[in-house]
Amino acid sequence: MKTLREYLEWAKEKKVAIGHFNVSDSEGFKAVVESARELSVPVVIGVSEKERSFLGVAEIRVLVQVEKDKGQPVFLNADHTYSVEASKEAIDAKFDSVIIDGAEKPFFENVMMTKEVVNYARTNAPEMLVEGELGFIGSGSMFRDEIPEGVSEDTQTTPEDAVKFIEETGVDLFAPSVGNIHGLVRSGEPKLNIERIKDIAKVVNIPLVLHGASGNTDEEVLEAINAGIRMVHINTELRIAYKEGIKKGMSSDELAPYKFMAEGVAEMKKVVTAKLKLFNKL
Numbered sequence: 001m002k003t004l005r006e007y008l009e010w011a012k013e014k015k016v017a018i019g020h021f022n023v024s025d026s027e028g029f030k031a032v033v034e035s036a037r038e039l040s041v042p043v044v045i046g047v048s049e050k051e052r053s054f055l056g057v058a059e060i061r062v063l064v065q066v067e068k069d070k071g072q073p074v075f076l077n078a079d080h081t082y083s084v085e086a087s088k089e090a091i092d093a094k095f096d097s098v099i100i101d102g103a104e105k106p107f108f109e110n111v112m113m114t115k116e117v118v119n120y121a122r123t124n125a126p127e128m129l130v131e132g133e134l135g136f137i138g139s140g141s142m143f144r145d146e147i148p149e150g151v152s153e154d155t156q157t158t159p160e161d162a163v164k165f166i167e168e169t170g171v172d173l174f175a176p177s178v179g180n181i182h183g184l185v186r187s188g189e190p191k192l193n194i195e196r197i198k199d200i201a202k203v204v205n206i207p208l209v210l211h212g213a214s215g216n217t218d219e220e221v222l223e224a225i226n227a228g229i230r231m232v233h234i235n236t237e238l239r240i241a242y243k244e245g246i247k248k249g250m251s252s253d254e255l256a257p258y259k260f261m262a263e264g265v266a267e268m269k270k271v272v273t274a275k276l277k278l279f280n281k282l
Protein backbone atom coordinates (compact mmCIF):
# COMPACT_ATOMS: atom_id res chain seq x y z
CA MET A 1 0.00 0.00 0.00
CA LYS A 2 1.15 3.55 -0.76
CA THR A 3 2.26 5.75 2.12
CA LEU A 4 0.56 9.05 2.92
CA ARG A 5 3.54 10.84 1.37
CA GLU A 6 3.00 8.88 -1.86
CA TYR A 7 -0.73 9.59 -1.83
CA LEU A 8 0.03 13.30 -1.53
CA GLU A 9 2.18 13.01 -4.67
CA TRP A 10 -0.68 11.17 -6.33
CA ALA A 11 -3.06 13.98 -5.31
CA LYS A 12 -0.70 16.55 -6.83
CA GLU A 13 -0.59 14.69 -10.14
CA LYS A 14 -4.37 14.30 -10.23
CA LYS A 15 -4.98 17.87 -8.96
CA VAL A 16 -7.25 16.56 -6.21
CA ALA A 17 -7.17 16.82 -2.40
CA ILE A 18 -7.17 14.11 0.25
CA GLY A 19 -10.05 14.38 2.75
CA HIS A 20 -9.17 14.77 6.43
CA PHE A 21 -12.05 14.11 8.85
CA ASN A 22 -11.99 14.38 12.61
CA VAL A 23 -13.53 11.71 14.79
CA SER A 24 -14.13 11.42 18.53
CA ASP A 25 -15.33 7.84 18.75
CA SER A 26 -15.71 4.54 16.93
CA GLU A 27 -18.98 5.64 15.26
CA GLY A 28 -17.25 8.60 13.64
CA PHE A 29 -14.41 6.34 12.60
CA LYS A 30 -16.85 3.88 11.03
CA ALA A 31 -18.60 6.66 9.09
CA VAL A 32 -15.36 8.00 7.60
CA VAL A 33 -13.84 4.61 6.77
CA GLU A 34 -17.01 3.23 5.16
CA SER A 35 -17.50 6.35 3.03
CA ALA A 36 -13.89 6.23 1.76
CA ARG A 37 -14.15 2.48 1.09
CA GLU A 38 -17.33 2.91 -0.96
CA LEU A 39 -15.60 5.53 -3.13
CA SER A 40 -12.20 3.76 -3.21
CA VAL A 41 -10.28 6.84 -2.15
CA PRO A 42 -7.57 7.39 0.47
CA VAL A 43 -8.63 9.19 3.63
CA VAL A 44 -7.07 10.72 6.72
CA ILE A 45 -8.60 10.29 10.16
CA GLY A 46 -7.84 13.31 12.35
CA VAL A 47 -7.82 13.33 16.11
CA SER A 48 -7.14 16.55 18.00
CA GLU A 49 -5.58 16.43 21.48
CA LYS A 50 -9.01 16.27 23.14
CA GLU A 51 -10.46 13.84 20.60
CA ARG A 52 -7.58 11.43 21.09
CA SER A 53 -7.65 11.65 24.84
CA PHE A 54 -11.35 10.66 24.66
CA LEU A 55 -10.68 7.81 22.20
CA GLY A 56 -7.26 6.79 23.49
CA VAL A 57 -4.05 7.28 21.52
CA ALA A 58 -3.24 3.54 21.35
CA GLU A 59 -6.88 2.61 20.64
CA ILE A 60 -7.30 4.83 17.56
CA ARG A 61 -3.89 3.73 16.33
CA VAL A 62 -5.11 0.10 16.41
CA LEU A 63 -8.43 0.91 14.69
CA VAL A 64 -6.52 2.49 11.80
CA GLN A 65 -4.04 -0.38 11.60
CA VAL A 66 -6.89 -2.88 11.23
CA GLU A 67 -8.06 -1.03 8.10
CA LYS A 68 -4.51 -0.80 6.72
CA ASP A 69 -4.09 -4.54 7.22
CA LYS A 70 -7.23 -5.04 5.14
CA GLY A 71 -5.58 -2.96 2.39
CA GLN A 72 -7.65 0.21 2.76
CA PRO A 73 -5.62 3.44 2.59
CA VAL A 74 -6.66 4.99 5.91
CA PHE A 75 -4.12 7.26 7.58
CA LEU A 76 -3.96 8.73 11.05
CA ASN A 77 -3.14 12.34 11.85
CA ALA A 78 -2.52 13.84 15.28
CA ASP A 79 -4.46 17.01 14.53
CA HIS A 80 -3.66 20.38 16.20
CA THR A 81 -1.09 19.48 18.80
CA TYR A 82 -0.16 22.49 20.86
CA SER A 83 2.85 21.14 22.75
CA VAL A 84 6.08 19.46 21.75
CA GLU A 85 5.40 16.82 24.39
CA ALA A 86 2.02 15.74 22.98
CA SER A 87 3.56 15.72 19.48
CA LYS A 88 6.27 13.34 20.68
CA GLU A 89 3.59 11.06 22.12
CA ALA A 90 1.95 10.82 18.66
CA ILE A 91 5.34 10.20 17.05
CA ASP A 92 6.12 7.44 19.54
CA ALA A 93 2.70 5.92 18.80
CA LYS A 94 3.67 5.90 15.08
CA PHE A 95 0.81 7.94 13.70
CA ASP A 96 1.15 8.76 9.97
CA SER A 97 1.41 12.48 10.63
CA VAL A 98 1.32 15.10 13.35
CA ILE A 99 0.45 18.79 13.33
CA ILE A 100 2.47 20.90 15.66
CA ASP A 101 0.40 24.04 15.99
CA GLY A 102 2.34 27.10 17.04
CA ALA A 103 0.24 29.43 14.89
CA GLU A 104 -0.80 31.55 17.85
CA LYS A 105 2.80 32.04 18.93
CA PRO A 106 5.28 34.62 17.59
CA PHE A 107 7.05 33.48 14.38
CA PHE A 108 10.35 32.61 16.07
CA GLU A 109 8.75 30.54 18.84
CA ASN A 110 6.59 28.74 16.29
CA VAL A 111 9.71 27.92 14.25
CA MET A 112 11.59 26.64 17.30
CA MET A 113 8.87 24.27 18.53
CA THR A 114 8.07 23.04 15.02
CA LYS A 115 11.74 22.35 14.37
CA GLU A 116 12.02 20.35 17.58
CA VAL A 117 9.11 18.14 16.53
CA VAL A 118 10.53 17.66 13.02
CA ASN A 119 13.89 16.59 14.45
CA TYR A 120 12.24 14.18 16.88
CA ALA A 121 10.16 12.64 14.09
CA ARG A 122 13.16 12.22 11.78
CA THR A 123 15.01 10.27 14.48
CA ASN A 124 12.16 8.22 15.89
CA ALA A 125 9.68 7.72 13.04
CA PRO A 126 11.32 8.70 9.72
CA GLU A 127 8.20 7.77 7.71
CA MET A 128 6.01 10.18 9.65
CA LEU A 129 5.01 13.54 8.20
CA VAL A 130 5.06 16.73 10.24
CA GLU A 131 2.71 19.59 9.42
CA GLY A 132 3.38 23.17 10.49
CA GLU A 133 0.91 26.04 10.78
CA LEU A 134 1.52 29.70 10.17
CA GLY A 135 -1.13 32.39 10.55
CA PHE A 136 -3.87 32.15 13.17
CA ILE A 137 -7.29 30.85 12.03
CA GLY A 138 -9.03 30.50 15.42
CA SER A 139 -9.29 27.26 17.36
CA GLY A 140 -12.20 24.90 18.04
CA SER A 141 -14.77 23.19 15.81
CA MET A 142 -17.93 25.00 16.89
CA PHE A 143 -20.64 27.43 15.86
CA ARG A 144 -19.40 31.01 15.99
CA ASP A 145 -21.45 34.20 16.07
CA GLU A 146 -18.60 36.12 14.52
CA ILE A 147 -15.10 35.80 13.13
CA PRO A 148 -12.74 34.99 16.03
CA GLU A 149 -10.57 37.76 17.45
CA GLY A 150 -7.10 37.90 15.97
CA VAL A 151 -8.19 36.67 12.53
CA SER A 152 -8.26 39.19 9.69
CA GLU A 153 -6.91 39.65 6.19
CA ASP A 154 -3.80 41.20 7.75
CA THR A 155 -3.03 37.96 9.57
CA GLN A 156 -3.15 35.82 6.42
CA THR A 157 0.07 34.03 5.58
CA THR A 158 2.36 35.73 3.05
CA PRO A 159 4.33 33.70 0.47
CA GLU A 160 7.60 35.15 1.89
CA ASP A 161 6.81 34.02 5.44
CA ALA A 162 5.67 30.61 4.17
CA VAL A 163 8.99 30.02 2.40
CA LYS A 164 10.98 31.19 5.42
CA PHE A 165 8.98 29.02 7.82
CA ILE A 166 9.30 25.89 5.68
CA GLU A 167 13.04 26.39 5.11
CA GLU A 168 13.73 26.93 8.79
CA THR A 169 11.58 24.08 10.12
CA GLY A 170 11.83 21.41 7.42
CA VAL A 171 8.11 20.49 7.69
CA ASP A 172 6.52 18.07 5.21
CA LEU A 173 3.10 19.74 5.03
CA PHE A 174 2.09 23.35 5.44
CA ALA A 175 -1.17 24.91 6.66
CA PRO A 176 -1.47 28.60 5.78
CA SER A 177 -4.05 31.14 6.87
CA VAL A 178 -5.89 32.09 3.67
CA GLY A 179 -9.32 33.29 4.78
CA ASN A 180 -10.16 29.93 6.36
CA ILE A 181 -11.53 29.76 9.91
CA HIS A 182 -11.95 26.92 12.38
CA GLY A 183 -15.58 26.34 13.23
CA LEU A 184 -18.63 27.58 11.41
CA VAL A 185 -19.44 31.28 11.42
CA ARG A 186 -23.25 31.73 11.59
CA SER A 187 -23.20 34.95 9.61
CA GLY A 188 -21.30 33.15 6.80
CA GLU A 189 -17.60 32.38 6.48
CA PRO A 190 -15.28 34.95 5.01
CA LYS A 191 -14.27 33.99 1.47
CA LEU A 192 -11.15 31.94 0.88
CA ASN A 193 -8.30 33.98 -0.57
CA ILE A 194 -7.74 31.93 -3.73
CA GLU A 195 -5.11 34.32 -5.12
CA ARG A 196 -3.12 33.97 -1.90
CA ILE A 197 -3.24 30.16 -2.14
CA LYS A 198 -1.95 30.40 -5.73
CA ASP A 199 0.85 32.76 -4.70
CA ILE A 200 1.94 30.48 -1.85
CA ALA A 201 1.70 27.31 -4.00
CA LYS A 202 3.97 28.95 -6.59
CA VAL A 203 6.88 29.36 -4.16
CA VAL A 204 6.38 26.39 -1.85
CA ASN A 205 7.32 22.84 -2.86
CA ILE A 206 5.42 20.86 -0.19
CA PRO A 207 1.68 20.04 -0.02
CA LEU A 208 -0.64 22.76 1.29
CA VAL A 209 -3.38 21.88 3.75
CA LEU A 210 -6.67 23.75 4.12
CA HIS A 211 -8.10 23.77 7.65
CA GLY A 212 -11.49 24.98 8.75
CA ALA A 213 -13.22 24.22 5.45
CA SER A 214 -16.60 23.60 7.12
CA GLY A 215 -18.94 26.32 5.94
CA ASN A 216 -17.05 27.24 2.77
CA THR A 217 -18.99 26.60 -0.43
CA ASP A 218 -18.18 23.67 -2.75
CA GLU A 219 -17.17 26.12 -5.49
CA GLU A 220 -14.71 27.88 -3.21
CA VAL A 221 -13.18 24.63 -1.97
CA LEU A 222 -12.83 23.37 -5.53
CA GLU A 223 -11.10 26.62 -6.52
CA ALA A 224 -8.76 26.19 -3.55
CA ILE A 225 -7.90 22.65 -4.69
CA ASN A 226 -7.25 23.88 -8.21
CA ALA A 227 -5.05 26.61 -6.71
CA GLY A 228 -2.85 24.01 -4.99
CA ILE A 229 -4.50 22.65 -1.81
CA ARG A 230 -3.76 18.91 -1.37
CA MET A 231 -5.58 18.12 1.86
CA VAL A 232 -8.84 19.53 3.23
CA HIS A 233 -9.92 19.33 6.87
CA ILE A 234 -13.57 18.96 7.86
CA ASN A 235 -14.78 18.72 11.44
CA THR A 236 -17.62 21.07 12.42
CA GLU A 237 -19.99 19.93 9.67
CA LEU A 238 -19.43 16.31 10.76
CA ARG A 239 -20.22 17.13 14.36
CA ILE A 240 -23.46 18.83 13.35
CA ALA A 241 -24.52 15.83 11.22
CA TYR A 242 -23.59 13.34 13.93
CA LYS A 243 -25.57 15.15 16.60
CA GLU A 244 -28.62 15.46 14.34
CA GLY A 245 -28.46 11.75 13.52
CA ILE A 246 -28.19 10.70 17.13
CA LYS A 247 -31.11 12.95 18.09
CA LYS A 248 -33.18 11.14 15.47
CA GLY A 249 -32.04 7.76 16.78
CA MET A 250 -32.76 8.67 20.39
CA SER A 251 -36.26 9.90 19.64
CA SER A 252 -37.47 6.32 19.02
CA ASP A 253 -37.98 3.67 21.72
CA GLU A 254 -35.04 1.73 20.33
CA LEU A 255 -32.78 0.37 23.06
CA ALA A 256 -29.99 -1.22 21.03
CA PRO A 257 -27.09 1.25 20.71
CA TYR A 258 -26.07 -0.25 17.36
CA LYS A 259 -29.50 0.79 16.08
CA PHE A 260 -29.90 4.28 17.52
CA MET A 261 -26.21 5.18 17.04
CA ALA A 262 -26.43 3.97 13.46
CA GLU A 263 -28.48 7.09 12.69
CA GLY A 264 -25.51 9.23 13.69
CA VAL A 265 -23.20 7.17 11.48
CA ALA A 266 -25.62 7.44 8.54
CA GLU A 267 -25.87 11.25 8.82
CA MET A 268 -22.10 11.60 9.10
CA LYS A 269 -21.58 9.36 6.07
CA LYS A 270 -23.71 11.67 3.95
CA VAL A 271 -21.37 14.58 4.74
CA VAL A 272 -18.15 12.57 4.34
CA THR A 273 -19.26 11.07 1.03
CA ALA A 274 -20.26 14.44 -0.42
CA LYS A 275 -16.96 16.00 0.65
CA LEU A 276 -14.87 13.12 -0.66
CA LYS A 277 -16.61 13.34 -4.03
CA LEU A 278 -15.86 17.06 -4.15
CA PHE A 279 -12.21 16.78 -3.03
CA ASN A 280 -11.49 13.82 -5.36
CA LYS A 281 -13.48 15.27 -8.29
CA LEU A 282 -15.67 12.18 -8.59
Ligand SMILES: [Zn+2]
Pocket: 080, 182, 211, 212, 233
Ligand atom coordinates in the same frame (compact mmCIF):
# COMPACT_ATOMS: atom_id res chain seq x y z
ZN1 LIG B 1 -7.57 22.54 11.80
